[in-house]
Amino acid sequence: MEQHSADIKRRRLMQAAGALAGVAAVGGWSPARAQAGGRVVLGTWGGDYSKLLAKNIDTPLMVPKKYEVVHDIGGDPERRAKMRAEARLPRGTDDLQGLSAAQMYEMNEAGLCLPIDYAKIPNSKYLLPQMKYPYGIGHIYSGKVILYNPKLIATPPTSFADSLDPRHGAKLGIIDIQYQFTMMAAALASGGSMTNYEPGKARLMACRKAGAKILPTNEAMAQALQNEDVGICIMWKARAVQWQKAGAKVETVAPKEGIPLYISGFVIPKNAPNKDGAHFWLNEMLEPAAQEAFAEDMGYNPSVTDAKIPPETEKRIGFSAEERKRLIDLDYGYLAKNDAALKEWWDKTFKG
Amino acid sequence: MVAAAAPAAGERRWTAAAALAPASLLVAIGIVLPIVILFRYSLNQFTPTKMMVDAFTLENYAKFLTDPFYVAVLVRTIRVAAVCTAICLVLAFPMAYCLARTRSRFKNLLLLAVILPLFVGNAVRAAGWMVLFGNRGFVNALLMAIGIVREPLQLMYTEFAVIVGVIAVNLPFVVLTLQAVLEGIEPAIEEAALGLGADPWRTFRHVVLPLAMPGVIAGTILSFILAMNAYATPVLLGGPTFQMMGPTVYNQFAGLSNWPFGAAMAFILMTATLVLTLASHWLAQARYRRATVEAVVVAGK
Numbered sequence: 001m002e003q004h005s006a007d008i009k010r011r012r013l014m015q016a017a018g019a020l021a022g023v024a025a026v027g028g029w030s031p032a033r034a035q036a037g038g039r040v041v042l043g044t045w046g047g048d049y050s051k052l053l054a055k056n057i058d059t060p061l062m063v064p065k066k067y068e069v070v071h072d073i074g075g076d077p078e079r080r081a082k083m084r085a086e087a088r089l090p091r092g093t094d095d096l097q098g099l100s101a102a103q104m105y106e107m108n109e110a111g112l113c114l115p116i117d118y119a120k121i122p123n124s125k126y127l128l129p130q131m132k133y134p135y136g137i138g139h140i141y142s143g144k145v146i147l148y149n150p151k152l153i154a155t156p157p158t159s160f161a162d163s164l165d166p167r168h169g170a171k172l173g174i175i176d177i178q179y180q181f182t183m184m185a186a187a188l189a190s191g192g193s194m195t196n197y198e199p200g201k202a203r204l205m206a207c208r209k210a211g212a213k214i215l216p217t218n219e220a221m222a223q224a225l226q227n228e229d230v231g232i233c234i235m236w237k238a239r240a241v242q243w244q245k246a247g248a249k250v251e252t253v254a255p256k257e258g259i260p261l262y263i264s265g266f267v268i269p270k271n272a273p274n275k276d277g278a279h280f281w282l283n284e285m286l287e288p289a290a291q292e293a294f295a296e297d298m299g300y301n302p303s304v305t306d307a308k309i310p311p312e313t314e315k316r317i318g319f320s321a322e323e324r325k326r327l328i329d330l331d332y333g334y335l336a337k338n339d340a341a342l343k344e345w346w347d348k349t350f351k352g
Numbered sequence: 353m354v355a356a357a358a359p360a361a362g363e364r365r366w367t368a369a370a371a372l373a374p375a376s377l378l379v380a381i382g383i384v385l386p387i388v389i390l391f392r393y394s395l396n397q398f399t400p401t402k403m404m405v406d407a408f409t410l411e412n413y414a415k416f417l418t419d420p421f422y423v424a425v426l427v428r429t430i431r432v433a434a435v436c437t438a439i440c441l442v443l444a445f446p447m448a449y450c451l452a453r454t455r456s457r458f459k460n461l462l463l464l465a466v467i468l469p470l471f472v473g474n475a476v477r478a479a480g481w482m483v484l485f486g487n488r489g490f491v492n493a494l495l496m497a498i499g500i501v502r503e504p505l506q507l508m509y510t511e512f513a514v515i516v517g518v519i520a521v522n523l524p525f526v527v528l529t530l531q532a533v534l535e536g537i538e539p540a541i542e543e544a545a546l547g548l549g550a551d552p553w554r555t556f557r558h559v560v561l562p563l564a565m566p567g568v569i570a571g572t573i574l575s576f577i578l579a580m581n582a583y584a585t586p587v588l589l590g591g592p593t594f595q596m597m598g599p600t601v602y603n604q605f606a607g608l609s610n611w612p613f614g615a616a617m618a619f620i621l622m623t624a625t626l627v628l629t630l631a632s633h634w635l636a637q638a639r640y641r642r643a644t645v646e647a648v649v650v651a652g653k
Contacts, residue, residue: 075606077606077607078606080606080609081605081606081609084403084609106609109401110401110402110403176591176592214591214592214593215591215592216587216591216592227487227488229487336400336401337400337401338400339400339608340398340400340608340610343607343608344608347421347595347600347603348419348421351592351593351595352421352424352593352595
């Protein structure tokens with residue numbers, strides 16, 4: 001009996017040490033506290049997105065149902081590398097990973113994603129068809145649009161061809177980390193398609209030769225627009241809305257070639273420790289209240305049809321009926337197969 | 353007595369070995385093992401969908417060494433590291449000399465001023481330079497205000513910005529290394545040289561510099577290695593178009609998931625750093641020995 005008691009004490013001590021190590025291993029902790037419903041570890045970007053996940057999903061929807069939600073914060077390259085590195089482990093660190101649609105596809109192709117059991121996600125009946133994948137779910141979406149400053153660009157652009165044009169010289173800004181969408185937009189402007197980015201390369205090189213500025217991040221572009229160092233660029237409409245709110249004097253235009261979709265969502269790694277908890281979190285993510293809050297707070301569109309977005313917000317972040325017809329999804333297979341080659345061209349030829 | 357002393361010395365050796373064992377084990381696990389794994393990865397093949405396929409091939413090394421783009425990135429990295437190290441030495445020597453020779457009661461405060469930048473992370477310091485170097489930053493505002501330029505100069509995302517940033521990071525290390533060695537050089541030796549008619553330049557060249565050579569070598573190695581492996585500074589101040597090895601290796605791993613090529617690049621960077629460091633160390637040592645022999649010969653006459 002004493003031996004048994006000592007064993008239990010030792011085991012508890014080990015469990016406590018393990019729990020502490022687990023908490024130390026992850027980057028952040030949402031306000032949600034340890035509860036009987038289980039722990040869900042969420043791999044996500046940091047900053048506002050993580051805070052809003054905690055504010056709009058974890059705290060109001062998960063905690064009352066006795067779940068503890070821990071955020072494992074990091075950039076998507078690091079978290080994808082972690083998924084790959086942990087692939088051989090029977091039990092991984094994270095229950096969910098927040099990724100773009102292209103990255104979700106890539107991780108699934110690598111055999112790292114658990115097929116989603118939609119029977120466990122009742123709210124999925126309201127999902128937009130483009131947001132529903134066998135291996136992941138879209139959380140929010142926006143579209144790639146043109147941003148321009150009317151003070152610096154006299155003729156309003158109407159297309160990607162008008163924006164990715166050498167005549168803008170150094171007033172054209174290009175974001176380095178947006179190489180995929182930039183090459184895609186250049187391709188659409190030059191007779192290419194979602195499965196052929198090659199025709200856009202000559203256009204991009206012409207822009208580069210004319211002095212187009214390459215900025216490292218979205219934030220650097222926001223600053224360049226604010227400072228009027230850049231007069232025209234392409235970006236998600238949601239970001240444009242945020243930058244307009246921050247004081248950037250830019251207008252947005254939905255390009256006539258089509259509006260490429262940007263979808264951000266979540267996958268469940270195959271070795272997720274709490275698969276049921278992960279499905280439960282995905283269901284709560286699709287709750288109308290959570291989706292409406294994200295539209296208001298972040299400027300992204302809901303991925304469900306039952307969210308009620310106020311008309312003024314809809315006007316600000318959404319797309320008109322005519323524009324919605326031009327929303328085009330990416331060819332994720334093409335991107336996964338060609339991404340390394342596209343990036344190599346971008347680094348060596350375009351930037352080099 | 354001798355027989356009794358021998359086991360005691362042996363015991364001390366065992367005690368020392370036992371004390372060193374945990375640290376050695378930690379180094380073996382924490383450094384050697386990842387390097388071995390990294391080397392193994394560098395021999396694998398990359399496929400976009402599977403990422404890494406087990407293989408024994410040198411194609412990743414061949415790809416790097418035969419591609420002018422990657423060779424240019426390596427050459428650029430070596431150039432930046434060499435320039436930064438040379439400037440660091442030139443700037444650090446007088447600072448270290450003053451610190452070593454000063455009898456001021458504020459000596460500790462001066463030392464603290466050198467150490468203080470090390471309390472701030474590289475990325476934070478780079479962010480400070482970004483504020484200074486921006487098109488509407490302090491430097492451009494000042495130059496425009498006093499009428500030297502009409503349009504802002506492009507300072508950000510240039511080699512100049514990276515070199516300034518790396519020097520700012522490395523300078524305290526070089527100053528402290530040199531200062532420690534200069535403290536050990538007796539001022540009487542310099543006074544003797546001056547007393548015998550040598551001017552300050554000859555005293556520096558033939559007395560102080562040869563004696564300070566161990567510090568110069570250590571500072572050079574430290575600064576060169578830090579600059580070769582710089583990451584935050586080239587990313588933040590060099591921007592997307594100024595590519596150095598550290599960020600390029602990271603990009604292969606994290607951005608493209610091309611671990612085999614990233615591992616090969618990491619090994620090439622490590623090898624280049626090691627070879628150049630050893631070569632500079634060997635050259636400096638040879639020069640140091642020659643200078644010492646010359647000094648002895650001069651003294652003999």
